[in-house]
Amino acid sequence: MSSYISSETAKMVTDFRDERNWKQFHNPKDLAVSISLEAAELLEIFQWSGEKTGIDGKEDKVREELADVFNYCILMADACGLNADEIIREKIQRNAEKYPAEKAFGSSKKYTEID
Amino acid sequence: MSSYISSETAKMVTDFRDERNWKQFHNPKDLAVSISLEAAELLEIFQWSGEKTGIDGKEDKVREELADVFNYCILMADACGLNADEIIREKIQRNAEKYPAEKAFGSSKKYTEID
Amino acid sequence: MSSYISSETAKMVTDFRDERNWKQFHNPKDLAVSISLEAAELLEIFQWSGEKTGIDGKEDKVREELADVFNYCILMADACGLNADEIIREKIQRNAEKYPAEKAFGSSKKYTEID
Amino acid sequence: MSSYISSETAKMVTDFRDERNWKQFHNPKDLAVSISLEAAELLEIFQWSGEKTGIDGKEDKVREELADVFNYCILMADACGLNADEIIREKIQRNAEKYPAEKAFGSSKKYTEID
Numbered sequence: 001m002s003s004y005i006s007s008e009t010a011k012m013v014t015d016f017r018d019e020r021n022w023k024q025f026h027n028p029k030d031l032a033v034s035i036s037l038e039a040a041e042l043l044e045i046f047q048w049s050g051e052k053t054g055i056d057g058k059e060d061k062v063r064e065e066l067a068d069v070f071n072y073c074i075l076m077a078d079a080c081g082l083n084a085d086e087i088i089r090e091k092i093q094r095n096a097e098k099y100p101a102e103k104a105f106g107s108s109k110k111y112t113e114i115d
Numbered sequence: 116m117s118s119y120i121s122s123e124t125a126k127m128v129t130d131f132r133d134e135r136n137w138k139q140f141h142n143p144k145d146l147a148v149s150i151s152l153e154a155a156e157l158l159e160i161f162q163w164s165g166e167k168t169g170i171d172g173k174e175d176k177v178r179e180e181l182a183d184v185f186n187y188c189i190l191m192a193d194a195c196g197l198n199a200d201e202i203i204r205e206k207i208q209r210n211a212e213k214y215p216a217e218k219a220f221g222s223s224k225k226y227t228e229i230d
Numbered sequence: 231m232s233s234y235i236s237s238e239t240a241k242m243v244t245d246f247r248d249e250r251n252w253k254q255f256h257n258p259k260d261l262a263v264s265i266s267l268e269a270a271e272l273l274e275i276f277q278w279s280g281e282k283t284g285i286d287g288k289e290d291k292v293r294e295e296l297a298d299v300f301n302y303c304i305l306m307a308d309a310c311g312l313n314a315d316e317i318i319r320e321k322i323q324r325n326a327e328k329y330p331a332e333k334a335f336g337s338s339k340k341y342t343e344i345d
Numbered sequence: 346m347s348s349y350i351s352s353e354t355a356k357m358v359t360d361f362r363d364e365r366n367w368k369q370f371h372n373p374k375d376l377a378v379s380i381s382l383e384a385a386e387l388l389e390i391f392q393w394s395g396e397k398t399g400i401d402g403k404e405d406k407v408r409e410e411l412a413d414v415f416n417y418c419i420l421m422a423d424a425c426g427l428n429a430d431e432i433i434r435e436k437i438q439r440n441a442e443k444y445p446a447e448k449a450f451g452s453s454k455k456y457t458e459i460d
Contacts, residue, residue: 003129003189003199004122012207013118020214021221025393027168028177029161032154033392035184036266039147039154040385042191046144047378048338048370051281053142055195062143062195067206069150070188070199073181074118076157080170080177084118084185091182092127099135106136108278140278148277151381155270162263163255163453166396223393233359233419233429234352242437243348250444251451257398258407259391262384265414269377269384272421276374283372285425292373292425296418297436299380300429303415304348310400310407314348314415321412322357329365336366 005070005084013074023079031076038068120185120199128189138194146191153183235300235314243304253309261306268298350415350429358419368424376421383413 017023042065045058055062077084098111107114132138157180160173170177192199213226222229247253272295275288285292307314328341337344362368387410390403400407422429443456452459 003120003125003192003197005118005120005203006200007119009200009203010118012204016207016210019216020219022219022223024221025223025395027395028170029164029168030393030395032158032161033263033388036151036154036158037385037389037392039151039184040382043147043151043378044382046147047382048375049144050283050370050372050375053144053280055143059195062191063197063202064206064209066188066191066195066197067202069154069184070203071206073185073188074203076177076181077118080174080181082118082178082181085121085124087178087182088120088124088185088189089127091179091186092131094179095131101134104135104137106139108137108140140280142280145278145280148273148378152270152274152277155267158263159267162267163260165255165257165260165398168395233350233355233422233427235348235350235433236430237349239430239433240348242434246437246440249446250449252449252453254451255453258400259394259398262388262391266381266384266388269381269414273377273381276377279374283374285373289425292421293427293432294436294439296421296425296427297432299384299414300418300433301436303411303418304433306407306411307348310404310411312348312408312411315351315354317408317412318350318354318415318419319357321409321416322361324409325361331364334365334367336369338367338370 005074010074010084013071014078017075026075026079028076028080031072031079035069035072035076038065038072041065042069120189125189125199128186129193132190141190141194143191143195146187146194150184150187150191153180153187156180157184235304240304240314243301244308247305256305256309258306258310261302261309265299265302265306268295268302271295272299350419355419355429358416359423362420371420371424373421373425376417376424380414380417380421383410383417386410387414 017026042062045061045065046053074084077087099114103114104111132141157177160176160180161168189199192202214229218229219226247256272292275291275295276283304314307317329344333344362371387407390406390410391398419429422432444459448459449456
């Protein structure tokens, strides 16, 4: 399943903001707050689910709330003048150093705990 | 500033997971937890910043933590079999109904409060 | 197990802050940010735990991170001039109206979904 | 302003749960999720507030949402068999070691950054 975001779609997100004159509210601190709030709405879908960790019967909500997190991440990148594609590649590079494939293989330990 | 994510980059994210055999841990509930945790790390950059809402002197950290949120969102989309581009467009459509440009123009009110 | 907080302990929390001259940083917005961050650290203990929802082998971490959330809640109440005991009782009263015992019995539904 | 929580109030919180037969849902992982969600609702009060970090016009909401965080913390302590008063004192002790008053005085730096 491809998870790319086309530049047309990214532009739709910032156009939506601009058509409503919302850029004035989009300071980085409040955007970081907003990403946290949307992440909480995504997480709420799984509240009280106990041992059930899947999305049976929850797909519509997940589509919607995950989209909200993506949206605000795009808006945060835009507000901070960051290129999403570039920062993701940069981070993969760093993570590859923290989690060498051979050491981290099949382990959910944090990099500070693997050796 | 373009915030697209190329399919090459999205594939790098899922390849990173697969090279470490981590898909076994990636159930939707724990991925939603992880998105919340990374969102918190992004937010932590602004803890105790008071009235300073910008990113002066914080750009490196923002690059890294915002990338982490993007990464887990891509992994969540993949684990749930969702197409990121499609769900974002879908959500923009819904938001356009909740926040008509003329009514929401220049207002930070929630859609339940605008009239 | 009693979960009261004595006034001596609450005073230790605010004294700790005052001995370090930290009240100057404790505006309500940043305290709300801090409560979210500490809640995330508590949640991190359960990241990648999958179907295991208990605290076996995690008790020490839970003690510490849950205490941090309590601490910041006490500091937020103090900064906002709120009486913790009073606002909790007030909220129980409201919740009793939203979730009448007979209707909510044994159900994890949200009040907007019960009838 | 005192922020103690009386044992009567703590008992009201657990009685409320028991009258609704909700203990069955209260595993530690979902309680940690719930604390995060309530913390997000508290934080939402400050979304888009920009440089305004106070609670003018927001006190009623803060009373309610902060109470919710306290409530779930009490329920988490109860579910894990922890004594709130004890774990808070324990944590103050640890924090006193990480943040000696003379070194941390008037500084918002993290303990890993002070010297």
